[in-house]
Structure formats: C-alpha cells, structure tokens
Amino acid sequence: MLKIYNTLTRQKELFKPRLEGKAGLYVCGMTVYDYCHVGHARVMVVFDVVARYLRYLGYSLTYVRNVTDIDDKIIQRARDNGEDFQSLTERFIEAMHEDERALSVLPPDIEPKATQSIPEILAMIEKLIANGIAYVGSNGDVFYSVSKFSNYGRLSGKNLAELQAGERVEIEQAKQDPLDFVLWKAAKPGEPAWESPWGQGRPGWHIECSAMSTGCLGNHFDIHGGGMDLQFPHHENEIAQSEGATGEKFVNYWMHNGFVRINEEKMSKSLGNFFTVREVLKRYRSEVVRFFILTSHYRSPLNYSNEHLDEAAVALTRLYTSLRGIDAGEFEVEADYEARFREAMDDDFNTPVALSVLFDMARELNKVKDSDKQRASQLAATIRGLGGVLGILQDDAERFLKEGDNQAEGLTAEQIETLIQARIDAKKNKNWAEADKIRDQLKQQGVILEDVPGGGTNWRRE
C-alpha cells in the first residue's frame, strides 16, 4: 500500500485517492526565462517517477504541470534582450521540452500556461472579492486579505501572529496588512497587460497556480507537488486562494522535493551557482543524470558534483553489464523481487532502496549467467521491467556500454585552466586543503599538475 509523506500533516499517510482508481497530480513548473538547471531537472524527474509509479499501480492519472510564462523576471529579461516576452518564453519552453525528452521524462497530460488561463484567473479573483477575502488596493492592485483565512500558515507551520511580528512596518501603503499578497498587478506603462474589471494588468504568481490546478483537476484533488522552497509562501497562498474561493478542501497530499545543492547551497539562477541540463548532458549521458537524481530520496538534499555523477555512471554501467548478452525473452517480472521493489516505492517513493533491489538482481544475474540461462533471462526481464517504472535501463546493453567509452571526454582545457587558477588563489590564501583538493580532483579526471619553480603551473593529461 502506497504511503506518501504529506507536508500538511508532517507524516507518511496511506494514499487514498478521492475517486476509486483515479488520481490527480499538479506540480508547479518552471518560470521560463532561461535554460533549466539540474534543480529543475530534479522536479521533472521526481514527479515523472511519481506519475509512472501511480500508473504502474493501476491508477488512471491526470498529471498537470504548469508553465509560468509571465512574471517580473520574464518581463525584465525580455526587456534586457530587446525582444517581446512571448518570443523569449516560447524559446525556453521549447528548450525545456528538449531537456525533458533527453531525460526520458514523459510529458505531463496537461501543461497549462498562465497567459492562456487569464479567464479562470479573473474568475477566481472575482470570487474572492465577492467572498470578502480580497480587495482592490489604492494603487489598483488586487490583494488577498490574509487575516480572513483562518487556516493560513498550516502547511508551512507558521502562525499568523508570528508572521505579523516578523513583518516590518509597512512600506507599501496600498495594502491593508503587510501580510496581504497580490492577486492582480496593475500594469505599468509598456508592460504586457490583460483587460480586467480592475483595469489593465497581469496575474500574480500564486493565483495562477490556484486557477490552473483547479481548472484542470477540479476544486479538490489528490496530490500537489513542487520544490520545498514553494511551501511558503507560494503553496500557503495557493491554499488560501483556492479554499477561500471555492469553500472546498483544495488538496489532500502535499509533496515537496529537496534541493539540488552545490557546496551546501541551493542551486539557483539567482545565486548563479547552477549547471544547465544541457551543459551537464555534454559530459554525461542523459540516463546517468536521471540515475543520479534517483540515487537520493526525493525529500533529501541532492549534492551535485562531478564525483557523484561519475559514481552514478559507474553504478549504471554495472547494471547494464549484468544485462549484456542476455535475452530477456518473454519472461514476466519475477514476483519476489517485484514485491521488494514495490515495498521500497510504496514507502514514499524510496528510489534509492528500489535501486538497491535492482543491484541485488544484477548480482544474482551475474552469478547464474553461465549456469542457468532461464533464470538469467527471467532476472533480466525483471530488471528491465522494474527499471522501466523508474524510466531507466531501457537501452540496448551493448550500445550503452559501447557509448560509455566514447563519452569519457574529460575536462576541457578551459575548465582545467579555471581550476588551476582557483588552486593558485587557494594557495595565495594559504588554503592548502582546498589547493590539494583541486589537485586531486584534476588527477581523478586524468590531469597531472606540475608546479614550476618560482610560480606557475603546467599541466598535462595522463
């Protein structure tokens, strides 16, 4: 029986769908003004596995992941580029779809865009005003009145009094209360805008998701997901808006994935510490990247590093090596291993444990390969069958293993020079540990450093 960790109740709960045999899943998707980084890839892959597993369990699933295609950062980037915002967002939506295909992420059933959901958004804001929960501010923006929603703060475990105490004296006079958030922004000159009862403007970020999710899945649906940074305020505000407008419960299970981190920090566009999916795919095969993401439980942090990706490549190669030369034939998935795999996945989608079951199978397969062809084929069929639930191990083993050799490109000269410079800087700062670490890292990549007497560093490939 599937159990899901529900952020709302802070415990694992048995998954009971609202409607027998059916499930609805909504995930907050990308704000499309740049290429997807590995953090975004994690959202895509994690919820792709959730969707695949729900379907494998027999649920008829509707999976919705939105696209935020209008917001401040989009407007700013389009302005910087001197292009209109649609040409910017179209380009990055296409790039996102390419990344998704590369990572074997199956497209969601519905991919609503904010700019195409304006009527639903307006209807919800009007409902909130009619219910006395939203108001038009003195600047023409429409705000949500947080104090009118008694459950505010439940998801993120904050209470109103605490939040209010944390707010500094209001700077924005248009609001009645500092905690109130914007539902509709009045247009400034030259900004993209839509007609509304409150004049030209555009939707706030939170209302988009309330309108798109309920529009696609109904007022009350099963699962809502996104990165853990979205718990507050985004998802808190979604609950307040949706429940405030419909009077019904909004979502039964809230799922949040942990961050992809670099050196203990969230990988993010704003911090500038990110690797785009396409950069990473130049060095690692897409299946390795997908596998890497699955090696960690979705709620745990996932530390991005070349070493971890190299480890993922080695591990995946081990699985493919076990499959080499074995014809899976017509065999069905073997019941005992499948039960163990399911037990892992039923436990809040525990992919690292599910992968360990695949490794156990590979070990047995290696043992019986020469002695028991029948058992070997059955195991191969099981590895491939269960691997498919995770979206891995569907390639031809021979091809995967051969490609592996060609792809070991190593670091580019530019990357090597950058690391050498970082090592020189570390030494200047007497940070010997860091300097040694860089030397070792380069050595692992087959690059040998030779310090020149009197300063400077030469390098060569092993």
Ligand SMILES: Nc1ncnc2c1ncn2[C@@H]1O[C@H](COP(=O)(O)OP(=O)(O)OP(=O)(O)O)[C@@H](O)[C@H]1O
């Ligand atoms: N480093 C990360 N690890 C895991 N999930 C992430 C990471 N960064 C963003 N996400 C998630 O990706 C989804 C899309 O987010 P969005 O496009 O709004 O990016 P963002 O959070 O603004 O990214 P950034 O922080 O890089 O600017 C959200 O569900 C968000 O929580």
Ligand SMILES: [Zn+2]
């Ligand atoms: Zn959202």
